[in-house]
Amino acid sequence: MSAERTFEYIGTRPIRHDGLDKVTGRANYGADFTLPGMLHGHVLRSPHAHARIVSIDTSAAEATPGVKAVITGKDIPKTNAKLSLGEAAMELGPMGDNALAHDKALYEGHAVAAVAATSPEIAREAAEKIVVVYEVLKPVMTVDQALAPGATILHDDLVTKGKPLADAPKHTNVALRMELKRGDLEAGFAAADLIVERTFTTPMVHQGYIEPHACVARYGEDGQVLVWTTTQGHFIVRDASAGILGIDAAKVKVVPSEIGGGFGGKIPVYLEPLAIVLSRKAHRPVKMVMSRDDVFRASGPTSGTKVRMKIGAKKDGTLVAASASLYYEAGAYPGSPAGAGAMCVIAPYTIPNFMIEAYDIVVNRPKVAAYRAPGSPAAMFATESVIDEIAQKLGMDPIDLRLKNAAQEGDSAPYGPKYGPIGLKQVLEATKAHPHWKAPLGPNQGRGVACGFWFNAGLNSTATVSLSADGSATVVTGNPDIGGTRVAQAMMVSEELGIPVERVRPTVADTDSIGYNDLTGGSRVCYATGMAVIKAAQDARDQLCARAAKIWDVDPSCVAWERGRAIPLNGASDKEPLTVSALAAKMTATGGPIVGRGAVSAPMAGPGFATNICDIEVDKETGVSRVVRYTAIQDVGKAVHPSYVEGQMQGGAVQGIGWALNEEYIYDEAGHLENAGFLDYRMPVASDLPMIDTVLIEVANPLHPYGVRGVGEVPIVPPLAAVANAMAGATGVRFTDLPLSPPRVLKALSGA
């Protein structure tokens, strides 16, 4: 079994192959690419949150010297096509409408026209000359407004999917209602000694990747398209752009640049279809780059949410019943992660009786995109706050309460399947045993703990491993490397072939140069693409063994592979073992190039659990708080490169801390975003934070040959409640609305 396996390379910390280029400024990101004769695109965006587009007059823009093409929604076909993304499907119609509005502007910043010109300045000035006549409509900014009787309706043709309530209105902003149930809810609550019920809200927040969206597109007169772009999934860019524009995917080649962060936000296409159409019109390549303002207003943040959570417990801490209602803002088109939130909300615990409903609700805000464990942080903020309160009211240690109810192997997840080996209990035990949990607190300080859960995705991946005559190897995959996945893939090749990591060169190939790969997301790259890499390396290894058999003139069954060498078995034991280098040197003579292939459709990756301990210090006169100590504990399956696993845990924790303390989209009543910049959006800066300690628990995932689990997403789940629970400890006030910004904290303290 994989847990027993001892590794030579897996678990070490080699320097990443793409590191030198990145510390010297040589690496090319989205905005760093140019083509000869390139034009610059600029998008004109709606100043209104909700408006019907009556007319668009582009003549003045077209007449501006230097302008080569102007497009509006008319240039993007309306489509009903869908793109399958593993189990989920992406609707391409709304994605195209989101990229360039057809009939209605559905949020402030919604693209309504685009210009390509010889310089960015000319393009911008020309765009400002486009005259758009709007019929301004009342904006719907919150789930409460969207659900209110008589609410303005965003999409006249929207019908509620899933399980709408019997008395639900037909004309609605609810895109989906889903339900998960088990047991007898009433009986469950009747058996409870203590019931805690509260309603929680979290604001719309942005992934906050530092690199804005950027691409260059060239449309050839023969219909061949080249797109260079920063994305989490260039195959998605290819298929989505082709699908939206009604062109053959095979005619579109997408080259991924280095990517400056995504966290889920660089999955949809925004600029690419526009750049392609502008290029088609102008007969020249077109570059498009979002400003930071554009990124905030018009890319895909994650849902603001409202969650009503009710949990019943016995005196001994046994959780007996839970009910939850999750209301998630989808933004302008359906597709919030409410469903995922519902599946996560009580996933860490075995609660026999529950009823969970989730609503996906359209509002006049940007269409949400994925953001690290989409749906889970807001849901688990509610659960973990209520659990903390139950522990407090029962006088129990909050970790003991969780341990008492923690799911383990064989328990049925609330969303159906039985858990395989999972590490929740081990994580909780490690949390309890950590010195941080028992360390004394200073004045005005509080400590909070919280759990997190995420599924982790599998999906499709392809990899090839090719040997060079000198015994070095290349490994090619199709997943943009956002945080060190190249080095991890090289390490897997090293592990299988027994050659040093420095002798393996990992490459991220474009859509023409490798088979299909789903996106970098869902914490799937090290796991699923890793499986493809291991398969490809094993394929190469099998070929090496066959070559050894040929050289030794023995039956292939007489050759085995051990520590980087083909070794002879019975019937060939007089032969000297052959190293990779020795075999590769004879490649031509023994049958030609050695190329290993791996293509997998990996199952769901085995869920990840984490806990965080947070110490916070509060200035009770101003409401300002600082995180003073932080520890993240996580079941990581098997840490391939521990430094980058720790990095995921630390980065996720800090994003979660930002979500808890200061980050939020602030809109005025008319639906204008008031803080579309880093100065007022307030992500954590270096001086806001302590070191983030990490504890890696390794409970091998049986689905993966090394036991790897996805590690990238669950880190952002626990912090929201960990911070809020710490705040409750420091102030004696339980906070149900994020962010815990100084004015809100002070108000609660003076009211208390």
Add this chain to the structure above:
Amino acid sequence: MSTIHVRTTVNGEPTEFLCEPAETLLDALRNRLGLTGTKEGCGTGDCGSCSVLLEGRLVPSCLVLAAEAIDREVLTVEGVAVGDALHPVQQAFLEQAALQCGICTPGLVVAAKSLLDRNTNPTEQEVRFWLAGNLCRCTGYDKIVRAVMDAAEVMRNETSEVRA
């Protein structure tokens, strides 16, 4: 519009380019000189990705006009390493895994170098406050701060070796 002829020094090399009056140093470095190591994360001074040294001082190149570089010295991330010798900060970033996506890295390398040019014995808090204008969304800063502290130690040892 009157195009401006700029004579300046970039990474030690005498350099000339033409620019528009309102063009930023960031745009000129990237688009006129092909020095795309300096990144734009915001264009409004808030993220530090565009950090360069101007006359030895750490500045956001998105808020410097290209024309201001006339007769001045500019150092970008491309000029931090000397030949094949990485600066200790760059080496420490690699060893500490202080980058994930790496988009913030050029700005951080330049900012950290400018700190260590002044002080090779900074405290953790000094490092954190000096770098507060460099946003990193991937790492949570932990490994970045460690890398800068490590680089400082390497630099202290180097100077003591030179002295010895």
Add this chain to the structure above:
Amino acid sequence: MLTQRYEAPTTVADAVRLMQADPQATPLAGGTDLLVQYRVGLRRPSAFVDLKRIPGLVGITLDEVGMRLGAATSAAEVCEHGEARRLWPGLVEAVGLLGSTQIQGRGSVGGNLCNGSPAADTTCPLIVNRARAVIAGPQGERTVDVDGFTTGPHKTVLAPGEVLVALWVPRPAAGTGDAYLRLIPRSEMDIAAAGAAVSVTLDKGGTCTAARVAIAAVAPTALLVPAAAEALIGTKLDDAALVRAGEAASAAARSIGDKRGTAAYRRTVVGVLTRRAASIAAARARASH
């Protein structure tokens, strides 16, 4: 229209002439306000008049009467000036709060003042230190108090063609200490939701003989609060006096609510900051005897 010209005069007279000839020409110091406003389309000057090549506009000189701070001197240079920090720790700390290290490499105290934001961090400490603004214009030079220099949000006493040349800060009297505190949600990189500057002078017996209190981000301009000063003068700066000064500051606040904080929040917090700043200023004043 995009900005068409970049000018880098080397004398004050040239700068004034340029601006007189073209009322749309705009002075550029560090550009950390101006170039941001340009970028987001709020301002489209016809020309940027870079002041940093004018010798007297950059640099710090100290003599027995006070400090002359060139209007376009970068914040970083101010913070590196040990003697200035010793004499006006509150003022120099405020300069050290501007933005980030990068912003401080560019941004100037003069620019902070001329931009006229009610939340400017260095204006209140200048006011409590009785700083004067040296202005050059078509009619020659004039000097005005920094208190009153800003007349409304982004409005100043500068007439067309006028340039702020320098700030002049008199040496503090013996037994004086100053302090500035602001409230931001993060630890750095934020615009103040409220700020308070205090300067106090103590006699040898520890009695406060002079005080000035000015508050930021709670009114259309930086606000001198005489009532808060009066609460301190004549006392030993005991806790009760500090509390009264804080209350006076809160009472004087005419705050509005916005994305950086509600009006009520700002009013409460400016009192807390005033009390705490007064306490730090008092400790500094005591230490200076």
